[in-house]
Amino acid sequence: MFKDSLIIMRKELKRMFTDRRLLFMLVVLPLVMLPLMYSFMGKANKTRRNEINSYTSRIAVCSGEGGGEVSDLFFQSLELLNANIETTDLGELDSLKQRVIDKDLELLIVMPENLDGSILDNSVFDFSIFYNSTGDYSRFAFDQVDMAFAQVNDVIVRQRILASGMSEDLLIAYTVNKYLAPDETADLAEEGSVMGKLIGVMMPFFIVIYLFANSMKVGLDSVAGEKERGTLAILLVNQVSRLSIVLGKMISVMVAAIVGAVSSAIGLKIASRYLIEMTSESGASITEYTMGSMAIIQFAIVVIPLAILISSLVLLVSTFARNVKEGQGMIMPVYIAVMVMGVTTMQTGDIPPEWMRMTPVFNSLVVLKDIFMQSALWGNIFFTMATSLLVSAVLIFITLRMFNDERVLFRI
Amino acid sequence: MLRVEGLSKEFRNARGRSAKMVQAVKNLSFQCKPGEIYGLLGPNGAGKTTTLRCLSTLIKPTSGNVFIDQYNVLEHGQIFRSKIGFLTSDMKLDGYFTPDYMMDWFGKLNKMQTSEIDERKEKLFVDLKMTDFIHKKIDQLSTGMKQKTAVAISLIHDPDVIIFDEPTNGLDIVTSKAVTDFLVSRAGAGKIVIISTHNMTIAEKLCHRFGILVEGELKEEGTLSDIIEGSSWDNLEDVFFSYILPGGDHV
Numbered sequence: 001m002f003k004d005s006l007i008i009m010r011k012e013l014k015r016m017f018t019d020r021r022l023l024f025m026l027v028v029l030p031l032v033m034l035p036l037m038y039s040f041m042g043k044a045n046k047t048r049r050n051e052i053n054s055y056t057s058r059i060a061v062c063s064g065e066g067g068g069e070v071s072d073l074f075f076q077s078l079e080l081l082n083a084n085i086e087t088t089d090l091g092e093l094d095s096l097k098q099r100v101i102d103k104d105l106e107l108l109i110v111m112p113e114n115l116d117g118s119i120l121d122n123s124v125f126d127f128s129i130f131y132n133s134t135g136d137y138s139r140f141a142f143d144q145v146d147m148a149f150a151q152v153n154d155v156i157v158r159q160r161i162l163a164s165g166m167s168e169d170l171l172i173a174y175t176v177n178k179y180l181a182p183d184e185t186a187d188l189a190e191e192g193s194v195m196g197k198l199i200g201v202m203m204p205f206f207i208v209i210y211l212f213a214n215s216m217k218v219g220l221d222s223v224a225g226e227k228e229r230g231t232l233a234i235l236l237v238n239q240v241s242r243l244s245i246v247l248g249k250m251i252s253v254m255v256a257a258i259v260g261a262v263s264s265a266i267g268l269k270i271a272s273r274y275l276i277e278m279t280s281e282s283g284a285s286i287t288e289y290t291m292g293s294m295a296i297i298q299f300a301i302v303v304i305p306l307a308i309l310i311s312s313l314v315l316l317v318s319t320f321a322r323n324v325k326e327g328q329g330m331i332m333p334v335y336i337a338v339m340v341m342g343v344t345t346m347q348t349g350d351i352p353p354e355w356m357r358m359t360p361v362f363n364s365l366v367v368l369k370d371i372f373m374q375s376a377l378w379g380n381i382f383f384t385m386a387t388s389l390l391v392s393a394v395l396i397f398i399t400l401r402m403f404n405d406e407r408v409l410f411r412i
Numbered sequence: 413m414l415r416v417e418g419l420s421k422e423f424r425n426a427r428g429r430s431a432k433m434v435q436a437v438k439n440l441s442f443q444c445k446p447g448e449i450y451g452l453l454g455p456n457g458a459g460k461t462t463t464l465r466c467l468s469t470l471i472k473p474t475s476g477n478v479f480i481d482q483y484n485v486l487e488h489g490q491i492f493r494s495k496i497g498f499l500t501s502d503m504k505l506d507g508y509f510t511p512d513y514m515m516d517w518f519g520k521l522n523k524m525q526t527s528e529i530d531e532r533k534e535k536l537f538v539d540l541k542m543t544d545f546i547h548k549k550i551d552q553l554s555t556g557m558k559q560k561t562a563v564a565i566s567l568i569h570d571p572d573v574i575i576f577d578e579p580t581n582g583l584d585i586v587t588s589k590a591v592t593d594f595l596v597s598r599a600g601a602g603k604i605v606i607i608s609t610h611n612m613t614i615a616e617k618l619c620h621r622f623g624i625l626v627e628g629e630l631k632e633e634g635t636l637s638d639i640i641e642g643s644s645w646d647n648l649e650d651v652f653f654s655y656i657l658p659g660g661d662h663v
Contacts (some may be wrong), residue, residue: 007520015508230504234565237468237503239494372577406471 004240008248010257016218016256026217026256027263027381030210040328055107060096064113071115073155077148078109083141085197100132106141107131122160200372204365205269207261207343211310212338215259216331217395219314221251224327232409240355242403246315255309258304291372298371298381305388306364308408312395319402319409341365357383360391413419414467414573414604415443418476421462436462439476444604444621446572451619452608454646455656459609459628461500465604466575470499480573480639488611494522496568496595500577502560511542511561514550515568522569529568536564538595556587563591580614592618612649622648626655 016022028092059078063071078085083106088096091109101104105146110128112118118125127149131142158168176185209272228231291299314331321327338361345365348356350373356362370376402408419440422433437459444450454460457469465471469489478485480495505514512533528579537543540560546554550561561584567574574595580588592614599605599620609615615622622639624632632639632655636648645651 006520007517011509011517015506019508226506229506230502233470233500234505234562235521236470237493237496237498237566238518238521239490239523239569292439315428326579410471 001174002243002244004249005248005251007015007222009252011109012218012222012249016252022218025061026214026260028081028262030260031059031267031270034037035271052137052140055082055140055146056136056138057143058086058104059083059107059109059145060086060088060099060105061109062088062090062093062096062111064111064115066088069116070119070156071111073152074111074149077152078145081148081149082146083144091108097130100130100135100138103135103138105144106135106138114200119156122159125203129255130222159271184332197373200369203268203372204368205346206264208306208310208338208361208365210261210264210343210376211257211303211307212314212335214257214264215307215310216255216316217260218256218336219249219311219317220321220324220327220331222249222253222315223318224324225318225401227409228320228323229320243389243400246319246399246403250308250315250396253306254304257307257311260309261303295371295376296376298376299382300366301385302364302367302371302388305392306361309364310397312392312399316395316399316402319399343374345369358387362389364388413443413479413481414606415441416463417441417479418478419463419466419473419478419496420473420475421459422468422474431442436628437466437473440481440625440628440630442623442630442633444573444606446602446604447599448621449599449605449607449619451615451622453610453612453615453622453627454608455494456616457627458625460625462552462628463625464498464500464606464608467575468496468500468541469493469656470498476639478662493573494569496573496575497569497571498502498575499566499579499582504566505558505565505566507549510547510549511553511564512546514561514565515546518565524569532570533564536567539597540564541590543657544628556583559587560585563594571603573606574598575607576607578609579607580609582612588614612652616648624652626653632657641663 003318016026059074061075061078075085086105093108093110096105096108100108108130110130112125112127115125129142129145132140133139158171161168180186197221225231226235236242313334317331317334318327321330341362344364345352345362348366352366356366358381363380367376367384369382370380419437420435421437422435424431440463442450442595452460452463462471464636466473468487469485469492470488476490476544485492491633492551507607509517511585515536516529517643519532524532537546538561538575542557542560542564545557550558553561554582559579565574565580566576573575576595577593579591583591593620595605607615607618616636619636621635622633624639632642632651634642637647643651645654
């Protein structure tokens with residue numbers, strides 16, 4: 001029986017890997033497209049950040065009465081920013097607000113009245129800073145001004161403390177990691193696991209998506225396409241069991257899915273520099289991360305059954321569908337559900353809820369995350385493998401029943 | 413020997429409340445001996461293709477059974493399939509491959525050794541005059557070439573029973589003759605050949621015995637002389653039309 005499955009699989013794979021168009025879609029496109037896409041997104045992101053940082057903000061300041069010396073401190077801090085400062089009086093407040101709405105100004109600062117007086121009697125004074133969150137640079141200017149004013153605030157508070165004859169040490173209740181030895185690091189994470197954590201968050205999502213997308217590329221055509229073209233019947237009248245046909249097709253879909261996922265992973269590795277630049281400030285690269293041989297074995301134990309599960313699911317839909325188009329319509333909600341599972345796992349903390357570990361696909365995603373973070377337990381790995389294989393067996397059984405049901409197989 | 417015993421097939425014609433069971437084949441029985449060409453005649457919708465699909469194990473009979481020697485279609489599907497070569501016009505070949513590759517592939521699926529496959533291929537390629545196009549992709553072949561390829565593939569394992577549904581449909585006169593000559597030669601080699609057709613000329617030339625199927629029922633069965641002697645007509649075509657257009661409307 002298994003020999004027949006291999007004969008069927010070899011033909012299916014020959015079809016996939018000698019068809020230049022399919023080969024391009026499955027192998028070449030993810031290899032080239034991902035680095036191109038992420039490098040473009042990374043470059044666009046970097047250009048945008050640079051553009052914002054180099055932008056000269058337009059800020060209007062309405063000074064209140066009795067500004068004096070303290071007011072100058074705030075003006076000096078504004079002058080250190082990359083900004084054109086326009087000073088006006090309160091009479092123009094409404095027209096200035098309108099200019100912020102019209103994006104003619106990034107920021108409008110209204111200084112409090114009697115600033116020096118407030119300092120002298122140690123009372124709290126309040127700035128009104130108006131911005132427009134729909135403006136490209138307004139929120140950025142707000143943050144810059146907020147930081148600059150916070151520094152002036154520190155100076156004023158320090159002066160108040162000193163003026164009242166107290167030590168400025170009163171301002172500091174504690175410090176963190178100030179007295180670590182030079183060769184001592186506070187982050188005690190094992191070598192490689194920091195990058196592993198970053199990869200562990202993203203990679204399981206990408207793996208499941210690529211496995212699913214590649215299974216769909218070939219799996220839907222595998223039975224629904226054959227039904228549509230009328231090429232399935234000639235196979236069914238030969239002396240080969242239905243189980244051999246189902247297994248042969250499932251294995252070929254799985255091989256294609258894994259090859260496509262590997263190609264996508266290589267593309268992702270090439271694109272890693274740009275991708276990590278976009279998602280973190282570390283500037284690190286996936287190339288700094290290496291998986292040990294044990295982690296690779298664990299990875300294979302989880303990913304191969306997951307690929308079998310996904311291929312079996314796609315094959316079931318392909319068998320039930322009248323044609324490829326109908327199959328695409330049927331599989332799309334499942335694809336979206338798997339994407340949601342991937343996103344949910346990305347946002348789950350280090351200790352996922354127990355139900356996630358018990359649910360097929362979810363548990364593969366969680367265990368893959370553990371493997372990348374070098375914290376996977378063998379018990380969880382084998383449980384995940386077992387659930388994936390069990391669900392696959394159920395799906396193959398249902399597909400086999402469909403292959404023996406003429407109402408499903410010939411409802412064209 | 414092939415025996416069809418009380419074969420019936422029902423289909424549901426729609427879904428939901430309007431669903432009705434349609435009896436496509438009604439209690440059909442006939443048998444064929446080795447060396448015999450049996451022609452199943454009938455208009456479109458008479459139940460010919462359904463009958464042949466039951467014979468090929470593609471669909472299951474609602475009742476009745478089909479036997480080849482001691483094996484029956486309900487219990488021994490896989491062995492049954494090893495004994496038949498089935499071809500119908502709605503069965504297509506994967507156009508991406510060549511006839512040569514597909515012959516090898518189907519040969520392997522039929523548990524044949526490489527040497528057996530090569531021997532069988534050589535014979536079929538010569539007999540069906542296919543040698544010029546065996547290395548071309550099936551997609552690039554003409555209708556006649558594709559039909560010859562399908563015939564060759566269905567017979568790669570040298571089956572005892574050949575079941576062809578409308579084997580000459582859509583073929584030009586030359587290819588049609590090549591296919592019918594080939595079927596005659598197979599019957600001459602002791603194979604059972606069952607064909608369905610509504611072409612009376614071909615049926616008369618080819619078949620040793622006939623069954624006339626109308627609305628799922630076998631109306632007449634026997635040799636050409638049996639059928640004509642039992643009727644008021646002097647040829648097969650008129651007998652055939654007398655069942656489809658009763659009351660002599662066809663004259």
